[in-house]
Amino acid sequence: MGAATVTDTPHPFDPLSLDEIETAIAVVRKAHGIDLYFNVVALHEPRKAEMTAWLAAPESAPRPQRIADVVVIAPGNKVFDGLVTLDEPKIIKWELADGEQPIITMEELQLVEHIVRKDPKVIEQCVISGISVDDMDKVFCDPWTIGYDERFGSSVRLQQALMYYRPHIDTCQYQYPLDFCPIYDADKMEIIAIDIPEVRRPLSTAPAVDYHPAAVEARGGYRNNLKPINISQPEGVSFSVTGREIEWQNWKFHIGFSYREGIVLNNITFNDKGNVRPIFYRLSLAEMVVPYGNPEHPHQRKHALDQGEYGAGYMANSLSLGCDCKGAIHYLDAHFPTRNGQSRTIKNAICIHEEDAGILFKHTDFRDDSVIVTRGRKLIVQQIFTAANYEYVVAWVFHQDGTIQPEIKLTGILNTYAMNADEDTHGWGTQVFPGVNAHNHQHLFCLRVDANVDGPDNTVFVNDAVPGEAAVGSPENYYGNAFYSKRTKLATTGEAITDYNGATSRTWEICNPNKLNPYSKKPVSYKLVSREALTMLPKEGSLVWKRAAFARHAVHVTKYRDDQLWPAGRHVPQTSGEPSKGLPEWIGDGSESIDNTDVVLWHTFGVTHFPSPEDFPIMPAEPMTLLLRPRNFFAGNPVMDVPPSYASTPSQLLAQGSGVLDAADKISKLAFSNVNGSNGDSCCATDGNGNGVSNGH
Amino acid sequence: MGAATVTDTPHPFDPLSLDEIETAIAVVRKAHGIDLYFNVVALHEPRKAEMTAWLAAPESAPRPQRIADVVVIAPGNKVFDGLVTLDEPKIIKWELADGEQPIITMEELQLVEHIVRKDPKVIEQCVISGISVDDMDKVFCDPWTIGYDERFGSSVRLQQALMYYRPHIDTCQYQYPLDFCPIYDADKMEIIAIDIPEVRRPLSTAPAVDYHPAAVEARGGYRNNLKPINISQPEGVSFSVTGREIEWQNWKFHIGFSYREGIVLNNITFNDKGNVRPIFYRLSLAEMVVPYGNPEHPHQRKHALDQGEYGAGYMANSLSLGCDCKGAIHYLDAHFPTRNGQSRTIKNAICIHEEDAGILFKHTDFRDDSVIVTRGRKLIVQQIFTAANYEYVVAWVFHQDGTIQPEIKLTGILNTYAMNADEDTHGWGTQVFPGVNAHNHQHLFCLRVDANVDGPDNTVFVNDAVPGEAAVGSPENYYGNAFYSKRTKLATTGEAITDYNGATSRTWEICNPNKLNPYSKKPVSYKLVSREALTMLPKEGSLVWKRAAFARHAVHVTKYRDDQLWPAGRHVPQTSGEPSKGLPEWIGDGSESIDNTDVVLWHTFGVTHFPSPEDFPIMPAEPMTLLLRPRNFFAGNPVMDVPPSYASTPSQLLAQGSGVLDAADKISKLAFSNVNGSNGDSCCATDGNGNGVSNGH
Ligand SMILES: [Co+2]
Ligand SMILES: [Co+2]
Structure with a gap:
C-alpha cells in the first residue's frame, strides 16, 4: 500500500498520451493536409468483447489495439469522423459527418469575445445600452452553443454570445448583463445576427458587490475567527496506484479521463475475501443538460448540454493542493489536442485522496456497556469543471462497505440577464441583485452505469416499498402493519423507461439473476438509491425535450453495444431533436429484451434551481448525491475486519x-x-x- | 473565539443541574413519601411569552423561573405528573395521570432479563427451543415497551421481552433469536403471559460470525493497510462557549438536552452584518417510530416510539475522543434522576466539533484563469443513542452559509427473529444469516421546527417545481421550456397536512410575510429541503397509524402553544391510539389559521429498511439528511468574507x-x-x- 508505479505500456483503458495524440495528428495531417481544426483526438475505447477477453487472460488474449478517435473540421466547415490506429499508425476510418456539428472547443469559445467587441452592430447595441464606444474593452461575452435555432438550422456552425459589461477589470461581469444576443458564425468568424428584445433594458448603474479580496477588504475585510484545521497522513496514504489503476480497501479500478465525460471509471472490482468480483464495467457522467425556464425568446436557447457541447474534460480545472482538496493528494493530468494540431496538458485534472468518514459502525450493549466503535474511511476521485459561469465539482466517492457514491457540488456564478427596475419577472426568474434577473433552471445529469454485477448478464428491477395488500382487520394483516418491497422486472427496454416514485421510496436493483446470496437467496445486486431524481420540466414536445431525450425519465436501460456512450448522441451541438439522438434511437420500439444480458442503466438526476439572492454574486456550493449500494451482494458485513x-x-x-x-x-x-x-x-x-x-x- | 466560559446562574434553557434534580426530588419525597419511582425530573421549559420577553431585555424583563417537570410512579402503579419550582422549592402541580404509562427508564428495562431467566414458564419454553435448563444465564432479552396489546390494555404497566441466546458470553445474541415472547408486568415484576407461535423455530445451530476482535482475529485478522489520518487544530477551535450557548461563524444558539428528545437547540440566531436575526426558537427531533412490517402476531407490537417510550436522552452514549469524533472536541454532560431518587450523569453526552467542509465556493474565469477558491467549514453538534439493538447517530450540522443540516446515521444491529431452514419469509423479512429473519421496518423521525424567521409571525408555503401552464407552440410558451416555482399557502392547520411530491421536487417554505428580501421582493424564508420524506407504510386504521399519527404525513403545521412538544403525546407507552394523541388533538378540525402567526412545523422523514445480509451481524452506518436553507433571507451570499x-x-x-x-x-x-x-x-x-x-x- 501507499506506492505509485509508473507503467511503460499504456493500459487499454488509458486516455491517449501526448505522444499518441501527436502521432494521430501527424497521420491525419499527412493524409488530409495541415489546414484542419482538431476538435477531438481521444481514445477510441476498446471493443468490450476484446477487452473482456484480455482482462480475463492478459497473458494469452490479444491486447486491444490503441486507436484514436479523431474529429476534425476541414475547410468549408466540413466535419470528418476518423479512426487512427496508433501501434502501426494509420487511418482506418474517415467519414464526412454531413450537417453535424462537433463539440465546441475552449479555443473556439475564446475567439468570439474578440470578434463581438469589433462588430459595428454589436457596438451600436452597446451604445444603445449606455456603454461608451471607447469602453468596448469592458464588454464581455460568454459564448454558448446556440442550442438549436430553427432560423439557422444545423449546417452553419454557430454560437450565441451572452453579453456582459465590466465597469472595472476585476468586477464580476454577471452583475451587468446586457439585453441583446449576437449570433456568431464560426466558419465566417463574424456576427451574423443580433437578437434584440422588444423591451430594452439599459446597463445597470447599481454599484458592484464583488467577491474578490480588494472588494471584501473595502467592505470591512475578512472574518478573522477561523482557526486552521490540519489534515495529514504522516505514514502516507492507504491506496496504491499502478499507472491509472488504483487499489484501495478491496476496491480496484481504472481511472480514465474523457474530453466529454471527464472522469471515467472502468473495470471496478471488489476483492471479497480473495474473490475478485466485478461490479461495474464502466461508470461516468455521460451527459447533462441545463434547461432554463424563461420562455421569452431567445432564452429557450439556454439549455447547455455541457458535456456533449463543450466537454467536462475540456473544461476541467487544474487542481491545487490545499485549495481544492486537503490532506495527502495524488493527481492525474489530462492531455488533449489543441485546435491547431498541437497538444496541451491540464495538470492535476483529477485529484485522489482519502478522508475520514465518521463512524463506520458502532454498537453498545445496554446491559454492560460493552462496545465496539469503528471509524470509516472514504476514497474520493474528483474533478472540477468550469462551464462559463458555473462550476461543477464531481466526486466519485468509494466507501469501504462496497458503496459507490457519485456526488456533485454546484458552485460558481448564476447565468444572469438584464432587468429593469420595475420589471415583472413573471416567476421565470428572480431579481438577485438590482438589475439582475437570474432565470429558473435545472441541472440534469445522466449517470451511465455499465453494469457487471458478478458478470455481464444482469437484469434490472424496480423496488417499491408498499403496504401489504390485505385489509386492516383481515387475518393476513390484522393490525395493518404489513409492508414489503415489491420487485418489478424491467424485461424490455420499453418497460425500463421508468420514473422516480417518492411515495414508494423507489430504488432500482441491478442484479445478477444467475447468482443468489447464500442466506437471503435473493440475486446478488447493486441498488441505485437516488432521491435527487427529478422531472424534466420543459414539456413533452419542447425543444429541450426533443434534444435531451435522456432527461425525460429517471431511468432507461439498454442492451450494451460498443460506442453507445453518449445518450444525446455523438455530435450534440445544433441537433434539432428531430429525430432525437442517442437513447431514443437505441431504444427504438422498446421491444428489445434486457433480461439476463449485458445491460447499461442510464439515470437522470439533479436539481431544479430557483435562484435567490443568497446565490449571488457567487454561489455557496450546493451538493447532491446518490448511492450505488451492494444489497444481497455480500454474505455479510464486508467491513468487520476494519480495525476498531x-x-x-x-x-x-x-x-x-x-x-x-x-x-x-x-x-x-x-x-x-x-x-x-x-x-x-x-x-x-x-x-x-x-x-x-x-x-x- | 476559542474560549469557554462557565456560568454561575443557569440559563433558562439549561437542562436541570444535578443540584436542581436533587432539590426537586427532595421536595417531592418530603411531600409524597420516599416510596416513589422517579421516571422524569427534567426542565419544565420556560413559557415562550416570558422567555421571549427576557431574551429581548434580559436586564429588565423578569428571568423565567426554574421549574422541574416531574413524573413519578407511586405504589399501586399510580402515575403522577408534577411541577416543582426550584428557586423557592415547592410543588406547584401534582396530578394523577390515570391510566397513563410514563416513559420507561433504562433501569426498568434492565430488570426484565433477570426475571425472565427465573420464570418457570420461560425456562420451559427455552427447553422446548433446545436450551439446557443449566444454560439460562445464556438467555438474554431485549425488553421493549409492549406498544399496545388489546388483551392487556393500558392500565397495567407492561414490557415485552424479545428473547435471544448467547452460546458464548461474547457472542452477539441477535444471531440466536428465540421464537417466543414473554410479557412482563412491571408492577408485579413477573411474567404474566408468553406469546408462543404455532410454528415452532428451534434454536439455531449455525456457528457464530461475531464482530468482536477475537472473532475477527480467528477469521484471519484485521486489515493492516489503513494509514492514519490525523486531524488537528493547533490554534484551537473557532467556536466559543458560554455555559451552553455557542457562537460560531455568525451563528449563536443554546444547546439543551432533554431526556426524551436528546439535543434541543434553542434561540438560533444568525448575525447578518451586525443585525442579529432570529431563525428558529427551538429545533429538535421530537419523536420517532420504527414500525416493523411482519403482520404475524405478535410482531405488530414491534413499533417502538423510541423517544416517547425510552428517551433519546436517557439512552445517550457517553462519547469518547478519537472514537466517536476526531479533531478538537468540546463535550457537554447530561444529568438525569435515577429511578430510586438519586441522580446520575452521562459524561460527554454531546460532542461539538468543527470539520472542513470542502469547497465553499469557487469560480474560474475561462478567459484568463483568474480564480477564487474558498474552503468551507461546518460545526457539528452530535449525540448517539442506543435503542436496544440499534444505534442512532444524530448530528446537527451548521454551515457557514446559513444552512442547518440535521443528519442521522443508522448503525448497530438488526432486530431479528428466528426462522427455520426451509421457511418462507413471505417477503416480510430477509434471511440475513442462517436461522435469522430480519423483518422489514421503517425508521420515521419527526423533526420539530419552532420557527422564528425574522420574528415569530411566519407562514408556511409548499413550493412545487412545475411546467408553465401554456402549451408548447403557444405564444406564451412557444418552445415549451417555461417552468416556475408554484407557491401554495398553507393557511390553516388542515391545509398544512401535506405529503412529499418527488415529481415536483416539493419543498416547504417557512417565511416571514412581513419582511421582503430587498432584491427579490420575496418574503425572507427558510426552506425545508427533504428528499428523505417517505410514506408510512402501515395502513390507515392500523395500530401504528393510530398511535404514531405524526408519521401519517410529511408535514403538519400547528400554531405554537406551550407544552405541545411531543407529537405522539406526553405519555406514550401503551397508548391505544383511540383517540390518537398529540398532533391530531392539536389540529382538531383543521380550521385554525396558521397564517402570519407563531407556527411550528413537524416534518416526518426517514428510511424504509429492507434488511440484507450486508447489514449483519452489525450494520455499516447508513446516513440520511435534510436541509433547512435560507432562501431570500440574505441580501446576498453571506460567506464572501470567509478568507479564500x-x-x-x-x-x-x-x-x-x-x-x-x-x-x-x-x-x-x-x-x-x-x-x-x-x-x-x-x-x-x-x-x-x-x-x-x-x-x-
Ligand atoms: Co443552478
Ligand atoms: Co433499520
Whole structure:
C-alpha cells in the first residue's frame, strides 16, 4: 500500500498520451493536409468483447489495439469522423459527418469575445445600452452553443454570445448583463445576427458587490475567527496506484479521463475475501443538460448540454493542493489536442485522496456497556469543471462497505440577464441583485452505469416499498402493519423507461439473476438509491425535450453495444431533436429484451434551481448525491475486519477491562482545557463496570 | 473565539443541574413519601411569552423561573405528573395521570432479563427451543415497551421481552433469536403471559460470525493497510462557549438536552452584518417510530416510539475522543434522576466539533484563469443513542452559509427473529444469516421546527417545481421550456397536512410575510429541503397509524402553544391510539389559521429498511439528511468574507501575478513523491498568463 508505479505500456483503458495524440495528428495531417481544426483526438475505447477477453487472460488474449478517435473540421466547415490506429499508425476510418456539428472547443469559445467587441452592430447595441464606444474593452461575452435555432438550422456552425459589461477589470461581469444576443458564425468568424428584445433594458448603474479580496477588504475585510484545521497522513496514504489503476480497501479500478465525460471509471472490482468480483464495467457522467425556464425568446436557447457541447474534460480545472482538496493528494493530468494540431496538458485534472468518514459502525450493549466503535474511511476521485459561469465539482466517492457514491457540488456564478427596475419577472426568474434577473433552471445529469454485477448478464428491477395488500382487520394483516418491497422486472427496454416514485421510496436493483446470496437467496445486486431524481420540466414536445431525450425519465436501460456512450448522441451541438439522438434511437420500439444480458442503466438526476439572492454574486456550493449500494451482494458485513477504535466485550468487562482494545486516535484533543464538567478521557479510561446506570463506554 | 466560559446562574434553557434534580426530588419525597419511582425530573421549559420577553431585555424583563417537570410512579402503579419550582422549592402541580404509562427508564428495562431467566414458564419454553435448563444465564432479552396489546390494555404497566441466546458470553445474541415472547408486568415484576407461535423455530445451530476482535482475529485478522489520518487544530477551535450557548461563524444558539428528545437547540440566531436575526426558537427531533412490517402476531407490537417510550436522552452514549469524533472536541454532560431518587450523569453526552467542509465556493474565469477558491467549514453538534439493538447517530450540522443540516446515521444491529431452514419469509423479512429473519421496518423521525424567521409571525408555503401552464407552440410558451416555482399557502392547520411530491421536487417554505428580501421582493424564508420524506407504510386504521399519527404525513403545521412538544403525546407507552394523541388533538378540525402567526412545523422523514445480509451481524452506518436553507433571507451570499485559499484577479494576472492572494493550506502534501507527470504546486506556482489553452490556476 501507499506506492505509485509508473507503467511503460499504456493500459487499454488509458486516455491517449501526448505522444499518441501527436502521432494521430501527424497521420491525419499527412493524409488530409495541415489546414484542419482538431476538435477531438481521444481514445477510441476498446471493443468490450476484446477487452473482456484480455482482462480475463492478459497473458494469452490479444491486447486491444490503441486507436484514436479523431474529429476534425476541414475547410468549408466540413466535419470528418476518423479512426487512427496508433501501434502501426494509420487511418482506418474517415467519414464526412454531413450537417453535424462537433463539440465546441475552449479555443473556439475564446475567439468570439474578440470578434463581438469589433462588430459595428454589436457596438451600436452597446451604445444603445449606455456603454461608451471607447469602453468596448469592458464588454464581455460568454459564448454558448446556440442550442438549436430553427432560423439557422444545423449546417452553419454557430454560437450565441451572452453579453456582459465590466465597469472595472476585476468586477464580476454577471452583475451587468446586457439585453441583446449576437449570433456568431464560426466558419465566417463574424456576427451574423443580433437578437434584440422588444423591451430594452439599459446597463445597470447599481454599484458592484464583488467577491474578490480588494472588494471584501473595502467592505470591512475578512472574518478573522477561523482557526486552521490540519489534515495529514504522516505514514502516507492507504491506496496504491499502478499507472491509472488504483487499489484501495478491496476496491480496484481504472481511472480514465474523457474530453466529454471527464472522469471515467472502468473495470471496478471488489476483492471479497480473495474473490475478485466485478461490479461495474464502466461508470461516468455521460451527459447533462441545463434547461432554463424563461420562455421569452431567445432564452429557450439556454439549455447547455455541457458535456456533449463543450466537454467536462475540456473544461476541467487544474487542481491545487490545499485549495481544492486537503490532506495527502495524488493527481492525474489530462492531455488533449489543441485546435491547431498541437497538444496541451491540464495538470492535476483529477485529484485522489482519502478522508475520514465518521463512524463506520458502532454498537453498545445496554446491559454492560460493552462496545465496539469503528471509524470509516472514504476514497474520493474528483474533478472540477468550469462551464462559463458555473462550476461543477464531481466526486466519485468509494466507501469501504462496497458503496459507490457519485456526488456533485454546484458552485460558481448564476447565468444572469438584464432587468429593469420595475420589471415583472413573471416567476421565470428572480431579481438577485438590482438589475439582475437570474432565470429558473435545472441541472440534469445522466449517470451511465455499465453494469457487471458478478458478470455481464444482469437484469434490472424496480423496488417499491408498499403496504401489504390485505385489509386492516383481515387475518393476513390484522393490525395493518404489513409492508414489503415489491420487485418489478424491467424485461424490455420499453418497460425500463421508468420514473422516480417518492411515495414508494423507489430504488432500482441491478442484479445478477444467475447468482443468489447464500442466506437471503435473493440475486446478488447493486441498488441505485437516488432521491435527487427529478422531472424534466420543459414539456413533452419542447425543444429541450426533443434534444435531451435522456432527461425525460429517471431511468432507461439498454442492451450494451460498443460506442453507445453518449445518450444525446455523438455530435450534440445544433441537433434539432428531430429525430432525437442517442437513447431514443437505441431504444427504438422498446421491444428489445434486457433480461439476463449485458445491460447499461442510464439515470437522470439533479436539481431544479430557483435562484435567490443568497446565490449571488457567487454561489455557496450546493451538493447532491446518490448511492450505488451492494444489497444481497455480500454474505455479510464486508467491513468487520476494519480495525476498531475501541472494542470491549462482556468477558473483558467482567475481568476489569483486561484485554480491551483501545486504538483510539491519540491526536484528537479537548477543545478547551478550562471547563469543569467536561472531560475527554479516551475510551479506555472509563470503568465500564456493567451497571445499568453509567451509560456509554 | 476559542474560549469557554462557565456560568454561575443557569440559563433558562439549561437542562436541570444535578443540584436542581436533587432539590426537586427532595421536595417531592418530603411531600409524597420516599416510596416513589422517579421516571422524569427534567426542565419544565420556560413559557415562550416570558422567555421571549427576557431574551429581548434580559436586564429588565423578569428571568423565567426554574421549574422541574416531574413524573413519578407511586405504589399501586399510580402515575403522577408534577411541577416543582426550584428557586423557592415547592410543588406547584401534582396530578394523577390515570391510566397513563410514563416513559420507561433504562433501569426498568434492565430488570426484565433477570426475571425472565427465573420464570418457570420461560425456562420451559427455552427447553422446548433446545436450551439446557443449566444454560439460562445464556438467555438474554431485549425488553421493549409492549406498544399496545388489546388483551392487556393500558392500565397495567407492561414490557415485552424479545428473547435471544448467547452460546458464548461474547457472542452477539441477535444471531440466536428465540421464537417466543414473554410479557412482563412491571408492577408485579413477573411474567404474566408468553406469546408462543404455532410454528415452532428451534434454536439455531449455525456457528457464530461475531464482530468482536477475537472473532475477527480467528477469521484471519484485521486489515493492516489503513494509514492514519490525523486531524488537528493547533490554534484551537473557532467556536466559543458560554455555559451552553455557542457562537460560531455568525451563528449563536443554546444547546439543551432533554431526556426524551436528546439535543434541543434553542434561540438560533444568525448575525447578518451586525443585525442579529432570529431563525428558529427551538429545533429538535421530537419523536420517532420504527414500525416493523411482519403482520404475524405478535410482531405488530414491534413499533417502538423510541423517544416517547425510552428517551433519546436517557439512552445517550457517553462519547469518547478519537472514537466517536476526531479533531478538537468540546463535550457537554447530561444529568438525569435515577429511578430510586438519586441522580446520575452521562459524561460527554454531546460532542461539538468543527470539520472542513470542502469547497465553499469557487469560480474560474475561462478567459484568463483568474480564480477564487474558498474552503468551507461546518460545526457539528452530535449525540448517539442506543435503542436496544440499534444505534442512532444524530448530528446537527451548521454551515457557514446559513444552512442547518440535521443528519442521522443508522448503525448497530438488526432486530431479528428466528426462522427455520426451509421457511418462507413471505417477503416480510430477509434471511440475513442462517436461522435469522430480519423483518422489514421503517425508521420515521419527526423533526420539530419552532420557527422564528425574522420574528415569530411566519407562514408556511409548499413550493412545487412545475411546467408553465401554456402549451408548447403557444405564444406564451412557444418552445415549451417555461417552468416556475408554484407557491401554495398553507393557511390553516388542515391545509398544512401535506405529503412529499418527488415529481415536483416539493419543498416547504417557512417565511416571514412581513419582511421582503430587498432584491427579490420575496418574503425572507427558510426552506425545508427533504428528499428523505417517505410514506408510512402501515395502513390507515392500523395500530401504528393510530398511535404514531405524526408519521401519517410529511408535514403538519400547528400554531405554537406551550407544552405541545411531543407529537405522539406526553405519555406514550401503551397508548391505544383511540383517540390518537398529540398532533391530531392539536389540529382538531383543521380550521385554525396558521397564517402570519407563531407556527411550528413537524416534518416526518426517514428510511424504509429492507434488511440484507450486508447489514449483519452489525450494520455499516447508513446516513440520511435534510436541509433547512435560507432562501431570500440574505441580501446576498453571506460567506464572501470567509478568507479564500487562493484568489487572483484579471488585473493581478496582467501584472504577472503581483498581489495574488495565496493562503493555501501548507500542510497538505502529495501522496507520492516518485511519480512523473503529477505535481502538487500550490496555486501560486502557476503562471496564469491568460491564454485560453492552459486551464486552471
Ligand atoms: Co443552478
Ligand atoms: Co433499520
